[in-house]
Amino acid sequence: MAYEEEKKRFRGSIAPVITPFNEDESIDFDKFKELIHWQINNGSHGISVTGTSGEPSSMTVEERLNVMETACQTVNGSVPFLPGTGSTNHQETLHMTKAAQEMGADGAMVIVPYYNKPNQHALYKHFKTIADSVDIPIILYNIPGRTAVNLEAITIARLAEDCPNIIGVKESNKDFEHVNKVLLHCGRDFNLYSGIEVLCYPMLAIGGAGHISATANIAPREVADIFNKWEAGDVKGAQDLHYKMMPLNDVLFRDTNPAPAKTALGMMGKVKPILRKPLDVPSEEIQEEIRETLISYQLIQEDVAAN
Numbered sequence: 233m234a235y236e237e238e239k240k241r242f243r244g245s246i247a248p249v250i251t252p253f254n255e256d257e258s259i260d261f262d263k264f265k266e267l268i269h270w271q272i273n274n275g276s277h278g279i280s281v282t283g284t285s286g287e288p289s290s291m292t293v294e295e296r297l298n299v300m301e302t303a304c305q306t307v308n309g310s311v312p313f314l315p316g317t318g319s320t321n322h323q324e325t326l327h328m329t330k331a332a333q334e335m336g337a338d339g340a341m342v343i344v345p346y347y348n349k350p351n352q353h354a355l356y357k358h359f360k361t362i363a364d365s366v367d368i369p370i371i372l373y374n375i376p377g378r379t380a381v382n383l384e385a386i387t388i389a390r391l392a393e394d395c396p397n398i399i400g401v402k403e404s405n406k407d408f409e410h411v412n413k414v415l416l417h418c419g420r421d422f423n424l425y426s427g428i429e430v431l432c433y434p435m436l437a438i439g440g441a442g443h444i445s446a447t448a449n450i451a452p453r454e455v456a457d458i459f460n461k462w463e464a465g466d467v468k469g470a471q472d473l474h475y476k477m478m479p480l481n482d483v484l485f486r487d488t489n490p491a492p493a494k495t496a497l498g499m500m501g502k503v504k505p506i507l508r509k510p511l512d513v514p515s516e517e518i519q520e521e522i523r524e525t526l527i528s529y530q531l532i533q534e535d536v537a538a539n
Contacts, residue, residue, distance in 0.1 A: 244277025283316035318343035
């Protein structure tokens, strides 16, 4: 099966939607569906769930599958749907990736297993087994700050060569030399996505396919427009948005993602600012920074109190 059409479709801002919780920490599916519709209506080019921003490690496998199924039905083919299906557990990853295909997802995003620290050969075997188990496109997810191991460019290239359905990688790696080498070794038609907010624009400049940015949870239109302007040849417009978004990007990572994003969405009236333990909302000082930043972007009014 050729995946050239999917490579073309899976471009732009793929929003990594947070998982809203009720006060008892149950999943608020009504708010979740509202968030997905809001993302699509505000120009996000794709939807992902149960990635880092979705707190997957705090959910059971059954809960993750319910979130994925709800999102798949809510998106309903309007934009590409690429749920996160990775885990520290190989069999769980296989199960969730196969389930993504069965429910009709357009592809799956599979994170480097966290905590385990596998070597490069072990990572190759893990991802190849996952890719060989399904026919849908696979986006690798490299986030060494969370996983404690980097998926090397040579390993990515080997996987892309041996698994036709591995069509891209989300790089949450601040090493810009590394991401350049990904395209050098994998080919410039390989879909490279930025998972580092401040690198969304720079990755487009080297041939990236878009970004999967937590900031899209707060400002979906602007994050999508960085890609739109670049694609339209409006380089200065894309650069201007890049710099305009930097203060918001910065404050959303003053604490562990998605705590600042959920706090911001709470101030915006989109969700209750609740995370599952062991995560929690940021300190009052950071909350005040978030509030002031949202005011400066005209996302909330001055009379909105910190949570």
